[in-house]
Amino acid sequence: MRLILLGPPGAGKGTQAEFIVDQFQVPHISTGDIFRKNIKEGTDLGLRAKSFIDQGALVPDSLVVEIVEARLQEADCENGFLLDGFPRTEYQAVELDKVLEKSGVSLTAVINIKVNPELLVSRAVGRRICRSCGATYHVKNNPPLKDGVCDKCDGELYQRSDDVEETVANRINIYVNETSPLIHYYEERGKLVNIDGEQDIKVVSADIVKALRG
Ligand code: AP5
Ligand code: MG
Numbered sequence: 718m719r720l721i722l723l724g725p726p727g728a729g730k731g732t733q734a735e736f737i738v739d740q741f742q743v744p745h746i747s748t749g750d751i752f753r754k755n756i757k758e759g760t761d762l763g764l765r766a767k768s769f770i771d772q773g774a775l776v777p778d779s780l781v782v783e784i785v786e787a788r789l790q791e792a793d794c795e796n797g798f799l800l801d802g803f804p805r806t807e808y809q810a811v812e813l814d815k816v817l818e819k820s821g822v823s824l825t826a827v828i829n830i831k832v833n834p835e836l837l838v839s840r841a842v843g844r845r846i847c848r849s850c851g852a853t854y855h856v857k858n859n860p861p862l863k864d865g866v867c868d869k870c871d872g873e874l875y876q877r878s879d880d881v882e883e884t885v886a887n888r889i890n891i892y893v894n895e896t897s898p899l900i901h902y903y904e905e906r907g908k909l910v911n912i913d914g915e916q917d918i919k920v921v922s923a924d925i926v927k928a929l930r931g
């Protein structure tokens with residue numbers, strides 16, 4: 718399975734990725750996670766990406782494409798992958814097509830998680846993430862059993878620095894202007910699978926499996 722998860726900030730890409738990776742045994746490649754890891758480790762890439770991410774702006778295409786291209790060459794991607802948060806611009810989509818074509822493979826599907834903008838801000842602002850294993854929670858919609866502690870690994874939960882209201886609003890605007898044209902791009906190529914992301918998390922997961930298993 719060669720999959721892309723498409724959807725606005727807070728749509729549930731990361732949440733569903735945890736599930737899809739379990740079901741289909743493909744590596745989860747989140748460009749947002751890669752940048753956050755590099756920021757935490759203080760790498761050159763992290764330093765270059767930080768100011769864009771803190772403003773809720775897109776990191777320049779040239780930086781992103783290089784990283785994804787290198788990641789897709791790794792052995793664990795040979796039989797499939799799940800891209801989360803990439804591509805995000807038409808330029809990135811065209812570059813990804815070139816990379817796949819060079820390897821003689823093609824995408825299985827692009828899962829488009831649809832959620833109305835009014836719901837997105839509260840989803841992002843209420844999100845909490847495990848520092849150790851990366852599992853995603855929500856203070857109201859999907860709370861951990863114990864406040865501030867991960868159910869899966871007892872790790873500490875934290876809030877992303879770009880999950881403050883103003884930055885989230887900026888990220889949503891950027892999604893609408895720069896990323897949502899990709900819905901049409903993949904629809905034209907017969908790859909798009911639309912999923913109603915406003916349902917319960919488990920129902921969304923079930924719909925994704927149904928769509929992929931046919
Ligand atoms: P990234 O990390 O990709 O952030 P994003 O796209 O803004 O998406 P999020 O991670 O915020 O949302 P999600 O859809 O994963 O939602 P989640 O499952 O966590 O990117 C961050 C930044 O990095 C970008 O702003 C940009 O600067 C840079 N970047 C990354 N990729 C780039 C690229 N390709 N090009 C350029 N720049 C790039 O869910 C959210 C919350 O809702 C959680 O609390 C969850 O528990 C809850 N929830 C999930 N599903 C449901 C449901 N069905 N019902 C109720 N609650 C739910
Ligand atoms: Mg995410």
Ligand code: ZN
Binds near residue numbers: 851852867868870
């Ligand atoms: Zn954890």
